[in-house]
Amino acid sequence: MSASALLELKDVHTHIGAYHILHGVNLQVPRGELTLLLGRNGAGKTTTLRTIMGLWQASQGTLNFNGHDITHMTTPDIASLNIAYVPENMGIFLDLTVEENMLLAARKAARSNQMDAARLAWIYAMFPAVEKFWHHPAGKLSGGQKQMLAVARAMVEPRDLLIVDEPSKGLAPAIVQNMMEAFQKMKASGVTILLVEQNIHFAQQLGDSVAVMDNGCVIHAGSMAELSADPELQQSLLGLAL
Amino acid sequence: MIHLKTNLDLKPLLLVPVIALLALPLVDSFDTWLTLSVAGLAMGMIIFMMASGLTLVFGLMDVLNFGHGVFIALGAFVATSVLSGMVDWTQSQELWRNLVAVGVAMMVAMVASAFIGLAFERFIVRPVYGQHLKQILITMGGMIIGEEIIKVIWGPLQIALPLPEAMRGSLLWGDASLEKYRLMAVVVGLIVFALQAWTLSQTKVGLLIRAGVQDREMVEALGYKIRRLFVGVFVVGSGLAGLGGVMWGLYQQNVVPQIGAQVNVLIFIVIIMGGLGSTGGALIGALMVGLMANYTGFLLPKLALFSNIALMAAILLWRPQGVYPVANR
Amino acid sequence: MLKRLLSNDLPRSTWLAWMLTAVLLGLAFAPFLFPGVKALSVAAKILVFIVLVASFDLLLGYTGIVSFAHTMFFGIGAYGVAMSSNHWGATWASLSLGVILALMLTLVLALLIGLFSLRVRAIFFAMITLAVAAAFQTLASQLSEWTGGEDGLSFKLPVLLLSSTEFSDTPFWGVNLDGRLLCYYLLFAAALIQFLMLLRIVNSPFGRVLQAIRENEFRAEAIGYRVVVYRTLSSVLSALFACMAGVMLAIWLRYNGPDTSLSFEIMMDVLLIVVIGGMGTVYGSAIGAVLFLWAQSYLQDLLRWASEAVSAWPLLAALLSPDRWLLWLGLLFVLSVYYFPTGIVGRLRAKNIV
Numbered sequence: 001m002s003a004s005a006l007l008e009l010k011d012v013h014t015h016i017g018a019y020h021i022l023h024g025v026n027l028q029v030p031r032g033e034l035t036l037l038l039g040r041n042g043a044g045k046t047t048t049l050r051t052i053m054g055l056w057q058a059s060q061g062t063l064n065f066n067g068h069d070i071t072h073m074t075t076p077d078i079a080s081l082n083i084a085y086v087p088e089n090m091g092i093f094l095d096l097t098v099e100e101n102m103l104l105a106a107r108k109a110a111r112s113n114q115m116d117a118a119r120l121a122w123i124y125a126m127f128p129a130v131e132k133f134w135h136h137p138a139g140k141l142s143g144g145q146k147q148m149l150a151v152a153r154a155m156v157e158p159r160d161l162l163i164v165d166e167p168s169k170g171l172a173p174a175i176v177q178n179m180m181e182a183f184q185k186m187k188a189s190g191v192t193i194l195l196v197e198q199n200i201h202f203a204q205q206l207g208d209s210v211a212v213m214d215n216g217c218v219i220h221a222g223s224m225a226e227l228s229a230d231p232e233l234q235q236s237l238l239g240l241a242l
Numbered sequence: 243m244i245h246l247k248t249n250l251d252l253k254p255l256l257l258v259p260v261i262a263l264l265a266l267p268l269v270d271s272f273d274t275w276l277t278l279s280v281a282g283l284a285m286g287m288i289i290f291m292m293a294s295g296l297t298l299v300f301g302l303m304d305v306l307n308f309g310h311g312v313f314i315a316l317g318a319f320v321a322t323s324v325l326s327g328m329v330d331w332t333q334s335q336e337l338w339r340n341l342v343a344v345g346v347a348m349m350v351a352m353v354a355s356a357f358i359g360l361a362f363e364r365f366i367v368r369p370v371y372g373q374h375l376k377q378i379l380i381t382m383g384g385m386i387i388g389e390e391i392i393k394v395i396w397g398p399l400q401i402a403l404p405l406p407e408a409m410r411g412s413l414l415w416g417d418a419s420l421e422k423y424r425l426m427a428v429v430v431g432l433i434v435f436a437l438q439a440w441t442l443s444q445t446k447v448g449l450l451i452r453a454g455v456q457d458r459e460m461v462e463a464l465g466y467k468i469r470r471l472f473v474g475v476f477v478v479g480s481g482l483a484g485l486g487g488v489m490w491g492l493y494q495q496n497v498v499p500q501i502g503a504q505v506n507v508l509i510f511i512v513i514i515m516g517g518l519g520s521t522g523g524a525l526i527g528a529l530m531v532g533l534m535a536n537y538t539g540f541l542l543p544k545l546a547l548f549s550n551i552a553l554m555a556a557i558l559l560w561r562p563q564g565v566y567p568v569a570n571r
Numbered sequence: 572m573l574k575r576l577l578s579n580d581l582p583r584s585t586w587l588a589w590m591l592t593a594v595l596l597g598l599a600f601a602p603f604l605f606p607g608v609k610a611l612s613v614a615a616k617i618l619v620f621i622v623l624v625a626s627f628d629l630l631l632g633y634t635g636i637v638s639f640a641h642t643m644f645f646g647i648g649a650y651g652v653a654m655s656s657n658h659w660g661a662t663w664a665s666l667s668l669g670v671i672l673a674l675m676l677t678l679v680l681a682l683l684i685g686l687f688s689l690r691v692r693a694i695f696f697a698m699i700t701l702a703v704a705a706a707f708q709t710l711a712s713q714l715s716e717w718t719g720g721e722d723g724l725s726f727k728l729p730v731l732l733l734s735s736t737e738f739s740d741t742p743f744w745g746v747n748l749d750g751r752l753l754c755y756y757l758l759f760a761a762a763l764i765q766f767l768m769l770l771r772i773v774n775s776p777f778g779r780v781l782q783a784i785r786e787n788e789f790r791a792e793a794i795g796y797r798v799v800v801y802r803t804l805s806s807v808l809s810a811l812f813a814c815m816a817g818v819m820l821a822i823w824l825r826y827n828g829p830d831t832s833l834s835f836e837i838m839m840d841v842l843l844i845v846v847i848g849g850m851g852t853v854y855g856s857a858i859g860a861v862l863f864l865w866a867q868s869y870l871q872d873l874l875r876w877a878s879e880a881v882s883a884w885p886l887l888a889a890l891l892s893p894d895r896w897l898l899w900l901g902l903l904f905v906l907s908v909y910y911f912p913t914g915i916v917g918r919l920r921a922k923n924i925v
Contacts, residue, residue, distance in 0.1 A: 053463055079465035091460035093453045095568075103446070104453055107465050110446050306694055369909060376908055378637055378697055379842060383905040386839065390898035394889045503835070507705045510698040518694075544713045547706040554699070555687075562691055 006031040006161055006192045007052065012061035014051045021047045023216040024061065029161070029209075034183070034193040036203050036224065038238060039213035045196045046088055048213070049165055052194075053085050054078045066160060080107075084154035088165040092146050092153075094139035098130060101138050105153040115156065126182040127152045144175040151179070155186060162186065162193045168202050180205055204228060212237045254565035258529045265537040273418035278536045284424035286532025287431025288493060292486030293509045293516075293524045294438060295479015301455035301519020301568050303472045305367055306374060309381035310509065311502025312388030313480040316358055317351035317487025318497040319392055322401045324350050332406035340406035344492070351488045352481040358388075359480025363473055385502065392499050400498045403491045427489055434482065438521055451475060455519045455568050508535075511550055515557045517564025526565060576767060578774040582854060584919040591854060594861050598762075602746045602755060609868070615755060615823045617864050618762040619816050624844045624856035625769045626812030632851030633773050634805040635785030637693065639838055640684060640700035643707045644810040646833040647680075648673045648817025650711065650718060653827035656726035657719075663729045670818050677814040678807060685806035689799055708833040723828020728754070732822070758819050765812055770853055772808065781805055782851075836897075840867075843904050849914025858915050871896050 007029035014022040022044050029035045037045050050056045052063060054075040063071045070078050079085065084105070093101055099112055102120075109115045124131040127148040133141055138149060147167060154162055167183075168176045176199065183206050187193065197203045203210075207224040220227075220237050227233060262279055269275040296310045324347040325332055331343035366384045370376040405423055412419040442448035454461045454468050461468050490505065491497045498504075512531050516523025531550055538549040557565065574581065582588040597604065601614035623645055630636050648670075655669025684703070688696040712721050728750075730736055736750035746752065772778055784791045784798050792798050821827045830836075840863065848859025871893040878891040890898065907914075913921065 055459060055463065074467075075459075075462040076465055076467045079463055085463045087460070087463070091457060091463065093456050093460070095456060096449070096453060100449055100453075104449060104461070105464055300694075306697075366905065374694060375631075375635075375637060376912070379846060379908050380905055382839065382842070383901050383908065386901035387898055387905070390895050390901060394886070394892075394895060394898070398894065507702045511702055514695050514698055544710070547702075547709050551699075551702055551706050554702070558691060558695075 005029060006066055007194065008064045009048070009052070010062045010064075012048075012051060012058045012063060014047055014056055015059045016047070016056060021216055022051065022058075025213070025217055026221075027211055027218055028221070029192060029194050031192050032190060033208035034187050034195060034206050035209040035211060036207040037194060037196045037211050037213060038203065040238075043213040044216040045213055046165055047216075049085070049087075049163055049194070049196060052078075052163065053083070082158075082160040084159040084162050086150045086154050086162075086164040086167065088169070090146055090150040092138045092150055094137065096138060097135055098133050098138055098141070098149060099135060101149060101153055102130070102156050106156045108157060119156065119158075122185075123152045123155060126185055127178075144171050147171060147175075148179070148182075151182065155191075158189075159191055162191050164193065165196045166198060167195075168197065168199045176202060251566065254523070254526050257526060257565070258533070261530055261533050261537075265533070268541055269537065273416065274540070276415065276418040277420060278540055279533065280420045280424050280428070282533035282536035283529060284421075284427040284431075284532070285493065285535060286529035287428050287435075288486050288489045289505070289508060289512055289532060290431055290525050290528035291434050291489065292483045292505065293512045293528055294434075294521045295475070295482045296509060297513040297516060297518055297521060297524045298451065298455070298475050299472075299479050300513070302451060302458070302468075302475055303371070304374075305371070305472075305476075306377045307362075307367065307381045308378050308506070309362065309366070309383075309385035309388065310479075310483055311504075311506040312362070312385045312392075313355040313359060313483035313502070314487035314490065314505060315389065315392055315497075315499060315502035317355050317484030318403070318491035318501050319396050319401070319487075319499075320351040320354050320484070321347040321488040321491055322396070322403050322497055325403065325406075332404075335407055337408040340408045343406055344409070344488075348485055348488050351484040355484025355487070356477045356481035359477045359483075360473070362480070363476045367476070385506075389499050389502065396499070398499060400496050402496050404495055405492055423492065427493065430489065434485070435521075435525055442521065447471070447474075507547075508550065511554050513564075515554050515564055517561075517566040517568055519568035520564070520566035523564055523566035523568075578767075578771045580770050580774045580853070582920075584916075584922065586922070587854065587858075587916060587919045590858055590919075594857055597861075598759060602752055603744050606746070611755060612823075613864055613868050615758055616820075617860050618758045619820045619823070620840075620844065620860040620864060621857050622762050622765045622819065623813055623816035624841050624848070624860055625766060625853050626809045626816065627841050628845050628850060628853055628856050629769060629773060629781075629812070630805060630809040631845060632849075632853075632855075633778060633785065634781045634802060634809075636688065636802065636806065637697040638684070638688075638700045638806070639697065640704045640707075641809070641813050641841060642833055642835075642838045643704045644677050644681065644813040645817040645820070645837065646707065646711065646827075646829075647677050648814035648819075649821040649827040649832040650724075650817075651676075651814075652818050652821035653719075653724040653726055654717060656728065657724045658717075661727035661729055663731075666729060666822075670815075673814055673818065674811060677810050681807040681810035682803065685803035686799075688806070689802065704833070704838070705835075708829050708835075711833055712829040719828065721829065723826060723831065725826045728822065728825060732757070754822065758823060761815070761819055765815060766853070766857070769812065773853055777801070777804070839900075839904075843900065843907075845914075846904065847907050847911065847914055849916030849918075852914065852916040852920075855914050855916040862915075867896075870899075874899070 005028040009025050009027040012022055012025040013020065025048055027048070037048065039045050047056065051058050054070065054073055058071055062069060065081055065083070068081060093104070103109060103112055103115065106115045129141065129145040129148055130152045133145065138146065141149060151164065151167055168179055171179065180202055187206065195206070204224065210222060210224050210227050211218045212220040266275050269278060292314055296307060299305055299307060325343060328343045328346065331339045334340065362384060366380055367377065370380055409423050409426065412421045413425070442452055450461060450466055450471055454471060458468055487501070490501065508531055512527035513524055515530065516527035530553060534550050534553055535546055538546045561567065582591055598614055598618060602611055605611070605614065627641050630638060651669040651673025652666060655665045659665035684700065691699065711718050718724065732750045732754040734749050734751035738748040742748070780791065780796050780801055784796070784801055788798055817832055820832060824831065844856060844859035844863045847862065848855030874891055874893040874896055878888050878893065881887045881891060889895070911918070
């Protein structure tokens with residue numbers, strides 16, 4: 001395992017029932033960087049994330065996080081290694097309040113007042129809606145606010161790795177901008193991020209490394225700079241120009 | 243559930259008083275109505291104790307325990323043994339002595355039921371996670387086995403469970419006679435409910451349970467071992483069923499091995515009406531069932547069970563998932 | 572010819588074929604092979620249960636619906652015969668009328684329950700049917716003027732089926748040719764016909780759609796099958812056969828009461844047979860019923876002997892007491908669900924494929 005890779009997948013295959021979704025995924029997520037997982041719909045990006053989190057078991061291959069072999073670990077154990085996961089459907093508990101959603105994500109806190117106040121202040125600055133609707137049921141928030149809550153929840157305690165699945169999906173442009181600024185602040189705090197995104201602008205602004213998936217495997221891996229500078233590569237991998 | 247800003251769905255709360263008020267003109271005298279209502283609320287509270295564990299177990303892990311009645315039966319039979327061994331306490335005229343005896347019976351019953359619950363979860367339920375059909379079959383099988391083992395230990399016949407001396411009789415409220423024990427049952431039930439509500443809304447464990455009922459996978463992804471939580475809920479639920487068994491046995495003043503199976507049907511009706519996974523719903527459902535059983539028991543005895551089924555059908559036509567639907571599934 | 576009779580649903584296993592042949596011949600010649608009142612009673616009960624369990628398999632094994640109301644329809648059939656023969660005299664006319672009324676009531680109730688099942692989730696449905704069956708049993712034991720209450724109803728059969736009616740003075744192969752014998756063969760014919768009908772149903776296009784719905788309801792609906800219609804139809808058919816099984820039982824016993832046909836024990840027995848025999852196979856009900864009823868009748872003797880043998884250790888003796896035979900049944904049940912999920916028929920067929 002290379003020194004700077006926090007997360008490494010080697011030849012990972014995943015089967016869901018009879019369907020063979022991942023066909024030997026090789027992925028390296030460098031420490032301290034934001035790695036983008038790109039690819040068209042159905043390429044296997046979400047499946048890869050779920051396999052990393054143990055929600056689906058890899059049928060073959062190995063997954064390594066921070067020196068631990070997580071291939072056969074259960075989801076709670078993997079998450080306890082200090083990984084935060086924001087799924088595609090946000091995973092917000094709609095009947096619980098914003099406060100309760102945040103408290104749930106704060107593993108070290110048994111009650112609200114045990115959550116790190118400074119950290120919360122930092123989160124409020126990135127996502128004002130979280131503070132504003134603190135006591136409201138999460139179900140009452142708008143789509144964009146829910147998305148922000150989902151990301152805020154992932155950052156309520158310092159994490160080593162943040163895995164986020166399409167945070168800007170379905171959001172209005174102004175909110176996407178807000179989200180992007182938040183991600184830049186999170187990046188600046190030193191956390192490693194693995195991000196799946198379809199929004200190219202978002203991707204380009206934030207990404208340090210890129211991995212492109214198609215048909216259940218990674219067909220290209222390199223730096224964002226390299227991809228941005230090569231229109232032909234962009235065309236062949238993604239079918240469009242960045 | 244308790245937060246002020248939460249949009250508390252008030253309509254189902256009205257169901258209980260509505261039923262009570264509808265019965266008033268049908269029952270001739272106010273005093274009889276009052277007696278029946280207290281009896282109904284007491285019965286409802288006891289059923290709630292038995293049902294609350296089951297509904298959380300289903301809501302949290304999608305596990306259908308058709309054998310829940312075995313914990314109830316065990317609790318009731320344990321009580322017969324404990325109380326018959328504490329005769330000087332139960333025969334005493336001093337209320338506090340009686341309460342101690344009943345308290346001891348409750349403790350022992352809860353521990354016994356919780357322990358059996360642990361075994362039940364480990365050996366009967368765990369191997370069939372996610373397979374509803376097998377769960378139904380196996381848990382039923384478990385109940386049959388449990389009932390037979392109870393017959394081996396305590397014999398197949400009915401055992402009397404008389405109320406301790408000072409707990410017998412009624413208080414008079416005007417002309418209405420309100421049985422002392424039934425009033426006590428209402429108090430115990432309210433205490434249990436209050437404890438549950440407090441745990442669910444004010445503690446992290448309660449938060450985890452509420453979240454787990456909605457989205458189990460996400461709770462695991464947040465780093466919590468929901469399996470352990472589930473075993474905990476199962477065990478506590480079994481313990482509560484045991485407590486309910488003690489109270490039910492005392493309510494009826496006798497205990498039979500089929501006691502679990504008999505009340506199983508009512509419990510299912512309660513949690514279906516309440517919404518699988520909701521303890522508040524279970525409370526409302528239980529109170530409704532208790533009231534219905536007592537009113538129709540007085541007015542139309544032959545249709546008692548049917549009236550509860552009709553009530554369930556009516557509720558389901560209004561809200562097919564129960565009054566407080568919970569799970570995201 | 573045999574293939575057509577069995578609706579192309581062959582045993583697909585030599586062992587199974589032999590076992591089924593043995594069952595068929597055994598039941599066909601039971602009065603001659605197993606003399607004595609008890610043996611014949613067991614045989615008749617096996618016939619009744621084959622129909623009852625096979626009809627339940629249609630619902631559970633092929634359509635994937637769990638319903639505890641099955642014994643209710645069983646009871647309706649039995650009470651139909653009992654009440655009509657008791658109140659209107661023991662004639663073929665009253666018997667037929669009773670059967671027809673029972674079938675009509677079954678049709679209506681099954682329709683209602685079937686349609687109701689679609690408004691609620693499967694788990695709810697299972698619990699609700701449990702409640703309904705319990706309520707029905709209570710009702711039957713309370714409407715004493717009609718149903719005889721807790722004691723049930725005894726009644727006479729039409730003259731042709733009475734044991735006092737002799738068709739011949741000389742016994743045939745040691746068996747009296749009387750009305751009772753005729754009664755047995757009436758049951759045998761009915762069981763055989765209904766069994767073959769059920770085979771035909773599950774192997775028809777209708778049966779295939781049911782299995783598709785069981786596997787993936789969403790997809791079945793997407794392909795264009797109206798799931799509502801199929802499931803309701805399956806519920807109704809299953810109930811009608813159960814009703815007929817009840818009719819058969821009542822005719823044999825000349826008695827019916829709440830415990831004879833409506834009790835929860837019978838539902839458990841049906842579940843046990845269908846699991847041990849093999850769900851979704853129809854043949855499973857035949858094999859399972861034979862094994863189960865044979866065990867039920869003769870296992871208790873075995874337990875009695877065992878209990879006496881260990882009378883020195885009271886707890887063990889109590890566990891092995893013949894009255895506690897349900898305990899061992901329950902254990903067997905739980906173990907079958909774990910280790911025998913496909914049942915005997917499934918196991919035999921799997922061996923054959925390998």
